Amino acid sequence: MTQETPQWRPRLKDIANQEELFTSGQRLCAGCPAGSMARMAMHALPRPKNTIVSQATGCLEVASTIYPYTAWRVPWMHSLFENAPANASGIEAAYKARKRQGLEDDIPDLLVFSGDGSGFDIGVQAASGAIERRHNFLYIIYDNHAYQNTGIQRSGATPKYAWTTTSEVGKKEPGKLLWKKPIALVYAAHDPAYCATASVYHWRDFMKKVRKGMEVEGPAVIHVLSPCHRNWRYPEEQGMQMAKLAVETCFHPLWEYEGETRKYILSAPSRVFALKPEKKKPVEEWLELQGRFRHLFRPKRRDDLIADFQRLTDEDWAFIQKLSNMG
Amino acid sequence: MTPLKRNPPNRRFTCITYPEAGAMGLTGDWRIFRPVVDKEKCTGCQICWMYCPDTAITMDENNKPVFNLEYCKGCMICETNCPVKAISRVRETEAEAAVEK
Numbered sequence: 001m002t003q004e005t006p007q008w009r010p011r012l013k014d015i016a017n018q019e020e021l022f023t024s025g026q027r028l029c030a031g032c033p034a035g036s037m038a039r040m041a042m043h044a045l046p047r048p049k050n051t052i053v054s055q056a057t058g059c060l061e062v063a064s065t066i067y068p069y070t071a072w073r074v075p076w077m078h079s080l081f082e083n084a085p086a087n088a089s090g091i092e093a094a095y096k097a098r099k100r101q102g103l104e105d106d107i108p109d110l111l112v113f114s115g116d117g118s119g120f121d122i123g124v125q126a127a128s129g130a131i132e133r134r135h136n137f138l139y140i141i142y143d144n145h146a147y148q149n150t151g152i153q154r155s156g157a158t159p160k161y162a163w164t165t166t167s168e169v170g171k172k173e174p175g176k177l178l179w180k181k182p183i184a185l186v187y188a189a190h191d192p193a194y195c196a197t198a199s200v201y202h203w204r205d206f207m208k209k210v211r212k213g214m215e216v217e218g219p220a221v222i223h224v225l226s227p228c229h230r231n232w233r234y235p236e237e238q239g240m241q242m243a244k245l246a247v248e249t250c251f252h253p254l255w256e257y258e259g260e261t262r263k264y265i266l267s268a269p270s271r272v273f274a275l276k277p278e279k280k281k282p283v284e285e286w287l288e289l290q291g292r293f294r295h296l297f298r299p300k301r302r303d304d305l306i307a308d309f310q311r312l313t314d315e316d317w318a319f320i321q322k323l324s325n326m327g
Numbered sequence: 328m329t330p331l332k333r334n335p336p337n338r339r340f341t342c343i344t345y346p347e348a349g350a351m352g353l354t355g356d357w358r359i360f361r362p363v364v365d366k367e368k369c370t371g372c373q374i375c376w377m378y379c380p381d382t383a384i385t386m387d388e389n390n391k392p393v394f395n396l397e398y399c400k401g402c403m404i405c406e407t408n409c410p411v412k413a414i415s416r417v418r419e420t421e422a423e424a425a426v427e428k
Contacts, residue, residue: 012373012374012376013373020382022382024382024383024398025398026381028380030357030358030402031380033380035380035382036377036379036380039379039382203377203378236402236403236404237406239404240404
């Protein structure tokens with residue numbers, strides 16, 4: 001990796017003096033890490049006064065912009081579940097046209113937020129098209145593992161054996177029967193300028209990735225894990241710890257893909273577990289803290305299902321290690 | 328881009344509210360537990376400020392956290408993530424008495 005400019009390092013003392021662009025008073029559930037995630041992203045912007053946010057439907061959109069109010073101090077746009085990246089490409093095209101006519105002298109940075117319902121299922125074709133057309137925007141998918149906003153329906157992001165209201169636990173079915181979509185790999189296969197996974201607990205890592213994704217010329221995608229205590233059923237103050245454990249069990253490994261070199265690189269919080277595999281925790285530790293996996297432990301412990309979950313996690317982790325030449 | 332302006336005071340009906348803190352109302356009454364900081368123990372690392380989902384923490388001139396109780400929803404993420412355990416919780420109904428003490 002050859003970089004002429006030194007990489008931006010977030011320092012809390014400097015960031016704390018910046019203006020808050022995502023304000024208080026929004027209606028997210030108490031303890032929802034999506035609020036922290038949005039704040040971290042807004043504090044990492046290279047040009048905060050010259051950024052436009054386009055947002056897909058999701059918890060963050062519904063809670064932060066109840067008509068006619070808004071919690072965002074930046075120009076902000078929402079249309080539907082499926083077209084947040086298409087909106088962003090339209091905004092960029094409009095600014096380009098106005099620049100050509102001499103009406104604007106600058107094209108603003110574009111930031112797209114979407115939840116996992118939009119990023120994994122409904123909005124894939126718009127995102128895929130926008131990346132293919134090489135629009136200059138950053139697409140942040142915050143993943144809380146289901147459609148939490150409409151009442152916990154399963155999505156492509158829900159892991160196997162998780163309880164949701166549309167994958168009920170009963171005698172015949174132990175929750176959802178299918179594994180999670182590897183969405184960051186799907187977008188990385190589009191060969192964007194930058195693609196990464198992140199978690200809300202590792203704020204420094206996440207903010208560096210946001211800055212990198214905004215500064216790079218061309219499309220960038222970040223898949224960030226943001227736990228939800230209403231579906232996952234953990235005490236609300238443990239949100240950051242759940243995100244941390246997901247990284248420590250290698251359920252959600254952190255890596256980045258650079259379009260320039262076409263290389264997959266494991267990020268520091270996950271590289272530890274590739275170099276020292278004995279530090280990696282069994283995924284059972286993460287599962288037993290969550291109420292949505294309670295049927296794997298009570299009333300009867302289902303060792304076969306836990307072993308299956310561990311096998312799928314290990315397969316994904318081995319694949320990422322292989323991609324990044326660390327395995 | 329042009330800077331944002333506040334609502335003109337003489338217009339009674341506007342479709343757009345300009346963004347400001349608490350444009351959607353206060354969220355402090357959601358709280359069950361109130362965070363209380365021990366300023367002796369606090370090292371000023373600002374981790375609570377970074378993790379607060381509600382932007383309810385500001386840092387004072389000594390770099391110690393101040394909680395904005397109008398917006399703090401009492402999620403206690405700051406308490407769980409404090410590396411030196413300087414933040415503790417007080418039940419909201421007992422908070423007034425505890426603060427006076």
